[in-house]
Amino acid sequence: MNYLLALPEQTEEIITLFKNTFSDAEGKEEGGVIATLVSDFLSVPSIEDDLHVFVAMDNARIVGSIILSRMHFPNGENVFLLSPVAVATDYHGQGIGQTLINVGLETLKAKGVAVVVTYGDINFYSKVGFAPINESLIQAPLTLSYPEGWIAQPLQSDVIKPMNGKPRCSSALNNPNYW
Numbered sequence: 001m002n003y004l005l006a007l008p009e010q011t012e013e014i015i016t017l018f019k020n021t022f023s024d025a026e027g028k029e030e031g032g033v034i035a036t037l038v039s040d041f042l043s044v045p046s047i048e049d050d051l052h053v054f055v056a057m058d059n060a061r062i063v064g065s066i067i068l069s070r071m072h073f074p075n076g077e078n079v080f081l082l083s084p085v086a087v088a089t090d091y092h093g094q095g096i097g098q099t100l101i102n103v104g105l106e107t108l109k110a111k112g113v114a115v116v117v118t119y120g121d122i123n124f125y126s127k128v129g130f131a132p133i134n135e136s137l138i139q140a141p142l143t144l145s146y147p148e149g150w151i152a153q154p155l156q157s158d159v160i161k162p163m164n165g166k167p168r169c170s171s172a173l174n175n176p177n178y179w
């Protein structure tokens with residue numbers, strides 16, 4: 001398995017991976033919703049260093065992908081959001097998701113990113129270092145329908161220092177339906 005930064009020519013294959021994986025896990029409608037999200041992420045040009053897309057490749061096939069996008073805080077803290085994450089259904093349970101996330105986190109750590117936040121199931125994300133946070137520490141960009149899923153980890157120290165103000169997320173994620 002190879003873990004790499006995604007290339008522009010892989011866009012369609014990445015969208016299909018997310019669509020199929022979420023259709024299998026949560027139904028066709030959710031697969032379509034996530035496909036739209038990923039397509040928005042990959043079609044809108046982003047400022048360099050504000051978006052990082054990684055893929056897991058088994059020979060020529062993309063079998064996993066993660067998207068990391070910058071959140072903009074009023075005081076300019078260096079924070080990224082990890083979402084979404086998918087591993088092809090027939091490749092689940094082989095450690096690919098955890099390895100892919102660890103590769104992404106190592107890359108951001110080397111770039112000086114202070115904190116990575118995500119919004120999901122703590123039972124999975126705790127395996128790669130995430131822990132629940134309160135919005136008094138880091139606010140979410142939009143209203144959370146599932147506050148228990150707001151989780152984070154520091155990359156440069158052992159603690160997360162509280163961040164002032166409401167962040168702005170990437171335009172792709174700026175939709176209440178995703179939160």
Ligand SMILES: CC(C)(COP(=O)(O)OP(=O)(O)OC[C@H]1O[C@@H](n2cnc3c(N)ncnc32)[C@H](O)[C@@H]1OP(=O)(O)O)[C@@H](O)C(=O)NCCC(=O)NCCS
Nearest residue numbers: 025084085086087092093094095096097098120121123124
């Ligand atoms: C969640 C997902 C990315 C995990 O990828 P993976 O490569 O199968 O995960 P790994 O093999 O690295 O890790 C497997 C471990 O995570 C756990 N796990 C996997 N999916 C989980 C989930 N949805 N909830 C809780 N735990 C989960 C497994 O039980 C396993 O635990 P174990 O090692 O103690 O047995 C993959 O299952 C997936 O794409 N699911 C559908 C889409 C999705 O839910 N994405 C995440 C939300 S954004």
